[in-house]
Amino acid sequence: MGAEAQAGGAQVELEGVRRVFPGGMVAVEEVTLTVAAGEFVAILGPSGCGKSTLLRLVAGLDLPQAGRVRVERAQGRVAYVFQDAHLLPWRNVLANVELPLELKGAPRGERRQAAQAALAQVGLGDALQRFPAQLSGGMRMRASLARALVTEPRLLLLDEPFAALDELTRSRLDEELYELWRRRRMTVLFVTHSLVEAAFLAQRVVVLSPRPARVVAEVGVALPEARTASLRTTVAFNQLVRRLAGVVREWGTP
Amino acid sequence: MRKGLPPLAAFLVGNALWEALTHLLQVPLYLLPPPSRIAAALATHAAPLSRGALLTGQAAVSGFVLAATVGVAAGVLIASARWVERAVYPFTVLLQTVPLVAIAPLLVVWFGYGVRPVAVAAFIVSVFPVIVNTVTGLRSVDPPLEDLFRLYGASCWARLVKLRLPWALPAIFAGLKVAAGLAVIGAVVGEFVASYAGEDAGLGMLALTFARESHTDRLFAAVGLASLLGLALFVGVGAAARLALRHWHASEQERP
Numbered sequence: 001m002g003a004e005a006q007a008g009g010a011q012v013e014l015e016g017v018r019r020v021f022p023g024g025m026v027a028v029e030e031v032t033l034t035v036a037a038g039e040f041v042a043i044l045g046p047s048g049c050g051k052s053t054l055l056r057l058v059a060g061l062d063l064p065q066a067g068r069v070r071v072e073r074a075q076g077r078v079a080y081v082f083q084d085a086h087l088l089p090w091r092n093v094l095a096n097v098e099l100p101l102e103l104k105g106a107p108r109g110e111r112r113q114a115a116q117a118a119l120a121q122v123g124l125g126d127a128l129q130r131f132p133a134q135l136s137g138g139m140r141m142r143a144s145l146a147r148a149l150v151t152e153p154r155l156l157l158l159d160e161p162f163a164a165l166d167e168l169t170r171s172r173l174d175e176e177l178y179e180l181w182r183r184r185r186m187t188v189l190f191v192t193h194s195l196v197e198a199a200f201l202a203q204r205v206v207v208l209s210p211r212p213a214r215v216v217a218e219v220g221v222a223l224p225e226a227r228t229a230s231l232r233t234t235v236a237f238n239q240l241v242r243r244l245a246g247v248v249r250e251w252g253t254p
Numbered sequence: 255m256r257k258g259l260p261p262l263a264a265f266l267v268g269n270a271l272w273e274a275l276t277h278l279l280q281v282p283l284y285l286l287p288p289p290s291r292i293a294a295a296l297a298t299h300a301a302p303l304s305r306g307a308l309l310t311g312q313a314a315v316s317g318f319v320l321a322a323t324v325g326v327a328a329g330v331l332i333a334s335a336r337w338v339e340r341a342v343y344p345f346t347v348l349l350q351t352v353p354l355v356a357i358a359p360l361l362v363v364w365f366g367y368g369v370r371p372v373a374v375a376a377f378i379v380s381v382f383p384v385i386v387n388t389v390t391g392l393r394s395v396d397p398p399l400e401d402l403f404r405l406y407g408a409s410c411w412a413r414l415v416k417l418r419l420p421w422a423l424p425a426i427f428a429g430l431k432v433a434a435g436l437a438v439i440g441a442v443v444g445e446f447v448a449s450y451a452g453e454d455a456g457l458g459m460l461a462l463t464f465a466r467e468s469h470t471d472r473l474f475a476a477v478g479l480a481s482l483l484g485l486a487l488f489v490g491v492g493a494a495a496r497l498a499l500r501h502w503h504a505s506e507q508e509r510p
Contacts, residue, residue, distance in 0.1 A: 076407075080405055086396060086398045086399055090502045090503075103403065132502070
């Protein structure tokens with residue numbers, strides 16, 4: 001694995017997926033969704049609607065009661081970013097980012113190099129030796145992102161990754177994530193409850209209903225390929241956000 | 255330095271009051287000797303007392319090390335699967351409720367007299383908090399991190415060594431701190447029954463002998479030494495915890 005990833009990503013297919021938790025609570029109901037290789041899809045839904053469950057099903061961390069989850073051409077390179085950073089507090093930043101490669105049995109030199117490169121990409125190149133407790137929330141999230149990128153994932157799953165951060169940091173990280181995707185073209189599933197975030201990042205926005213999660217609308221995003229901070233002030237962008245808001249309201253999501 | 259000042263001052267004032275009151279109220283020596291008498295007894299019986307402290311310390315430390323090893327291992331085993339927990343946990347609780355003084359004679363039957371049964375007594379009373387805290391620590395592992403390890407195909411061993419044990423470490427140390435004090439208590443109680451008398455008497459046996467002879471000052475000296483032993487062991491564990499956790503766990507970080 002070199003620093004430059006080969007282009008392309010995994011393909012994801014969900015077909016009539018249903019997940020019921022013990023006790024009868026239906027988290028996901030009849031979800032059918034196809035994500036093309038290299039596509040950036042935002043999954044938009046209210047809090048607690050079952051978005052996370054859906055993502056866990058795609059990651060193979062959970063199994064559906066009915067339906068099929070197929071992930072093709074991932075080559076085992078699936079990465080997951082949680083809502084909070086969830087770093088190992090006893091490891092410094094560098095060792096945290098090395099972890100995935102370490103668990104996959106990569107040799108020490110190789111994983112160190114890959115971790116340094118990933119950290120440089122997220123702008124943490126000079127915080128390698130610091131411990132998570134010594135970092136700001138934004139920096140912790142960057143480290144968490146680097147930990148996901150270090151395996152050069154072909155499928156990147158993000159579960160409201162920047163929701164706990166302040167608005168400014170969140171916008172900046174959104175921009176950086178978009179640039180990363182533009183360069184690497186891995187498949188991205190990005191779960192969020194923020195209309196603005198979904199509109200800014202995705203090529204396609206999938207809107208889910210309140211629990212149990214169902215796909216209630218799909219909105220294609222026809223914004224320019226190059227997206228920078230100034231995009232958020234354009235008319236086209238705001239029209240899109242308004243349109244998403246309309247869809248969300250129509251389906252009764254808060 | 256400054257942190258040591260308040261307890262030292264309290265110690266000195268307390269002893270001064272004790273000294274003054276025992277003289278003022280003419281308390282009989284066999285009931286409550288003044289600190290000066292206890293210090294004198296400590297000096298005149300330095301040889302048997304220091305030998306006793308050494309023996310008790312040896313037994314307590316052996317029992318403690320055994321309890322730490324077995325306790326963590328048992329905790330890992332119990333936390334590994336629900337059915338193991340259901341099968342084994344009730345009996346570890348029994349370990350806690352068994353009256354040590356009552357089974358000490360049994361330890362003599364099994365291990366004879368000397369350090370061994372005493373170390374086993376120390377082990378029996380100190381292993382329980384280690385097990386319970388290890389289990390609690392292993393249970394509290396952050397679920398997303400468990401997911402992460404699963405996603406990257408970590409082996410059982412990698413999960414244990416790189417995630418679960420480090421995560422449980424603060425809880426394990428909390429258990430070890432409790433166990434440190436208990437180990438000395440267990441050793442002293444064990445010695446009541448299982449220690450040699452005379453030359454090779456531990457602090458517990460010495461305390462028992464002094465009590466029978468109504469040498470209350472020497473008794474106090476022996477008890478004081480036993481407490482110091484427990485304190486030393488506790489401080490040792492505390493230092494180890496600080497060393498292991500200072501970078502990352504709130505319990506061992508300096509507060510401004």
